[in-house]
Amino acid sequence: MKKNEKTAELQETADDRNGSLLRIENLEVEFHTVEGIHKAVRKVSYEVKMGETLGVVGESGSGKSVTALSVMQLIQSPPGKIMGGKILFEEKDLLSLSKEEMNHIRGNEIAMIFQEPMTSLNPIHTCGKQIMEPLILHKGYSKSEAYEKALQMMGQVGIPIPRQRMKEYPHQLSGGMRQRVMIAMALVCKPKLLIADEPTTALDVTIQAQILELMKILRKEMNSSIIMITHDLGVVAEMCDRVVVMYDGQIVEVCKVSDLFRHPYHPYSEGLICSIPSIGGTRRKLYAIKGTVPSPYEEKTGCSFAPRCQYAKDICRRQCPEMTDLGNGRLVRCWNYRETGNLMETAKESPEGRGKA
Amino acid sequence: MKTMEEKNAEGNVIKDEDFIQVKSLKQYFPVSGNSLLNRQYVKAVDDVSFSIRKGETLGLVGESGCGKSTLGRTLLQLYVPTGGEVIFDGQKLGDLRKKEMKSFRKRMQLIFQDPSACLNPRKTVREILMEPYRIHRVGTEKEREQKVLFLMDRVGLESYYLSRYPHEMSGGQKQRVGIARALALKPELIVCDEAVSALDVSIQAQVINLLEQLQEEFSLTYLFISHNLSIVHHISDRVAVMYLGKMVELGSDTAIYENPCHPYSQALISAIPNADCEKDKSRILLTGDVPSPVNPPSGCRFHTRCRHCREICRQEEPGLREIEPDHYVACHLFG
Numbered sequence: 001m002k003k004n005e006k007t008a009e010l011q012e013t014a015d016d017r018n019g020s021l022l023r024i025e026n027l028e029v030e031f032h033t034v035e036g037i038h039k040a041v042r043k044v045s046y047e048v049k050m051g052e053t054l055g056v057v058g059e060s061g062s063g064k065s066v067t068a069l070s071v072m073q074l075i076q077s078p079p080g081k082i083m084g085g086k087i088l089f090e091e092k093d094l095l096s097l098s099k100e101e102m103n104h105i106r107g108n109e110i111a112m113i114f115q116e117p118m119t120s121l122n123p124i125h126t127c128g129k130q131i132m133e134p135l136i137l138h139k140g141y142s143k144s145e146a147y148e149k150a151l152q153m154m155g156q157v158g159i160p161i162p163r164q165r166m167k168e169y170p171h172q173l174s175g176g177m178r179q180r181v182m183i184a185m186a187l188v189c190k191p192k193l194l195i196a197d198e199p200t201t202a203l204d205v206t207i208q209a210q211i212l213e214l215m216k217i218l219r220k221e222m223n224s225s226i227i228m229i230t231h232d233l234g235v236v237a238e239m240c241d242r243v244v245v246m247y248d249g250q251i252v253e254v255c256k257v258s259d260l261f262r263h264p265y266h267p268y269s270e271g272l273i274c275s276i277p278s279i280g281g282t283r284r285k286l287y288a289i290k291g292t293v294p295s296p297y298e299e300k301t302g303c304s305f306a307p308r309c310q311y312a313k314d315i316c317r318r319q320c321p322e323m324t325d326l327g328n329g330r331l332v333r334c335w336n337y338r339e340t341g342n343l344m345e346t347a348k349e350s351p352e353g354r355g356k357a
Numbered sequence: 358m359k360t361m362e363e364k365n366a367e368g369n370v371i372k373d374e375d376f377i378q379v380k381s382l383k384q385y386f387p388v389s390g391n392s393l394l395n396r397q398y399v400k401a402v403d404d405v406s407f408s409i410r411k412g413e414t415l416g417l418v419g420e421s422g423c424g425k426s427t428l429g430r431t432l433l434q435l436y437v438p439t440g441g442e443v444i445f446d447g448q449k450l451g452d453l454r455k456k457e458m459k460s461f462r463k464r465m466q467l468i469f470q471d472p473s474a475c476l477n478p479r480k481t482v483r484e485i486l487m488e489p490y491r492i493h494r495v496g497t498e499k500e501r502e503q504k505v506l507f508l509m510d511r512v513g514l515e516s517y518y519l520s521r522y523p524h525e526m527s528g529g530q531k532q533r534v535g536i537a538r539a540l541a542l543k544p545e546l547i548v549c550d551e552a553v554s555a556l557d558v559s560i561q562a563q564v565i566n567l568l569e570q571l572q573e574e575f576s577l578t579y580l581f582i583s584h585n586l587s588i589v590h591h592i593s594d595r596v597a598v599m600y601l602g603k604m605v606e607l608g609s610d611t612a613i614y615e616n617p618c619h620p621y622s623q624a625l626i627s628a629i630p631n632a633d634c635e636k637d638k639s640r641i642l643l644t645g646d647v648p649s650p651v652n653p654p655s656g657c658r659f660h661t662r663c664r665h666c667r668e669i670c671r672q673e674e675p676g677l678r679e680i681e682p683d684h685y686v687a688c689h690l691f692g
Contacts (some may be wrong), residue, residue, distance in 0.1 A: 209643075288558040
């Protein structure tokens with residue numbers, strides 16, 4: 001008995017050493033608008049370990065971007081407000097830092113890649129200048145040192161003729177190239193944590209494949225942790241180690257990526273997986289989660305997925321389930337997690353649906 | 358000049374009985390700022406020939422800027438084609454006078470990508486759905502009301518939405534209104550231009566199922582334009598791949614996805630991120646970007662990014678050739 005405890009303890013310390021880089025605890029973010037209070041993030045907790053890639057999936061409005069923006073403290077206030085919780089980055093609470101301290105971390109130790117590179121690059125500065133800026137600001141490089149470093153970085157992210165591109169403005173580049181400039185900008189200070197908010201959604205598939213490949217290589221070289229926010233489950237499968245599924249401002253499931261695709265426990269994750277058309281295999285009728293995302297302004301009793309859930313029971317409508325720890329790093333927020341899995345089974349068994357003409 | 362052989366091949370792509378025949382369609386847009394003498398053109402669609410059969414779904418895929426949307430719109434005669442012709446059910450659309458074209462338009466409709474941008478924000482859903490009947494003078498007021506109610510039912514919207522304005526509805530619901538409007542005049546062909554791209558994953562599945570169900574019910578023919586390869590695979594019977602204004606491959610859904618032959622299609626198919634963890638993830642990475650359509654590369658337009666590029670590819674433009682029954686590829690490798 002005692003020995004067991006001891007090994008468990010040892011395990012824990014080992015985990016700690018390999019431990020968390022970022023820990024979000026009970027984060028709550030609200031937007032106070034004319035139409036009412038929008039609770040965008042409701043008691044969200046997750047952690048990112050050293051060197052790990054964490055996927056965050058969910059529909060638009062599920063709070064996945066707001067959580068990430070809170071980490072960077074880029075929530076516009078008003079109307080946004082962080083109501084509670086902690087964001088611990090290397091055991092420092094980012095929410096208690098002063099503006100200057102936060103400025104030192106933002107772009108230096110935590111960097112972010114945005115979805116739309118056209119709107120997040122400054123149109124009136126050259127690409128070179130924008131990549132050099134964080135180096136001069138955070139690392140105290142001289143201009144010429146920063147120039148050399150930026151040039152090298154541009155080569156590293158696969159921008160051809162970097163010397164020429166340094167002098168060009170964002171509008172002169174294609175979408176894929178602009179996204180590479182964003183990545184170069186984010187990585188030039190070798191951040192410990194990279195937040196990528198839909199980094200490939202605006203790009204074509206062939207360019208997406210290039211960018212994902214690039215991110216994999218850079219992750220290996222720099223050993224950074226990545227938070228990958230996306231709604232594309234294919235990208236999650238490709239890039240991530242663990243995944244957090246969000247719905248209506250709450251986390252509904254946390255697990256390893258392979259577990260999510262093999263056996264999702266939450267009905268929403270299950271619905272998501274069954275509703276994407278897969279390449280190869282037989283064609284079936286797509287499963288569609290009925291209804292739409294609930295209004296963010298409503299006061300909810302019970303589980304917010306219950307109106308769309310096929311497993312919903314009385315208790316689901318009355319009381320919101322707590323996070324259940326299933327061990328092995330799996331968490332699920334559902335009363336009926338033991339019963340889910342029907343959809344996956346039926347999807348496998350009945351390949352009919354719509355016959356090919 | 359076309360060689361005899363290529364002409365024959367083109368004859369193969371289009372069969373006389375095909376519902377919609379597109380022959381050497383060209384759509385150029387002038388690039389401003391140049392004098393008439395050296396005016397340059399974006400060749401958005403350049404000499405494309407294919408056909409759509411009755412009741413099928415033809416998927417059209419390609420990267421942004423390859424001309425797939427332009428092709429859809431030119432096919433509906435929303436642009437006046439620079440060259441070539443479209444034959445719709447035996448009728449050359451280019452020959453029609455304005456009035457005749459108007460009545461022909463009832464038979465073809467378009468569903469747009471962004472449901473919020475294509476619905477008039479100052480009209481209620483009822484007014485939006487009444488408009489096609491008003492323009493084409495179909496039925497009395499009472500009959501129109503009946504028809505609108507029927508449409509709402511078919512696309513799965515409650516009738517109380519009729520008095521709502523577009524901004525009061527969610528993206529999925531707005532797209533349903535867009536679909537209902539396209540269905541109003543009982544068209545035979547619907548061009549779906551990125552019809553589900555702007556929707557959330559769970560809503561996407563709803564709309565795709567709806568489109569499939571309506572196809573069966575009203576025996577519709579779809580041209581389904583999308584950059585999302587998984588969705589095209591799901592919905593299409595045949596698939597066409599475009600690159601820089603040219604059609605590079607055309608074949609059945611299984612042929613394109615399981616045995617893509619053009620090097621570009623191969624790269625495109627292998628680039629799809631796969632949700633299946635156990636699958637082999639070897640992929641063909643293309644280098645570089647799509648070249649500018651104002652000044653496309655000589656010969657085969659893909660040769661600048663192609664792994665198998667040979668001398669002939671730089672000089673001569675390949676035409677579509679049938680390499681197996683109903684599978685056409687424009688590539689010198691299959692010469």
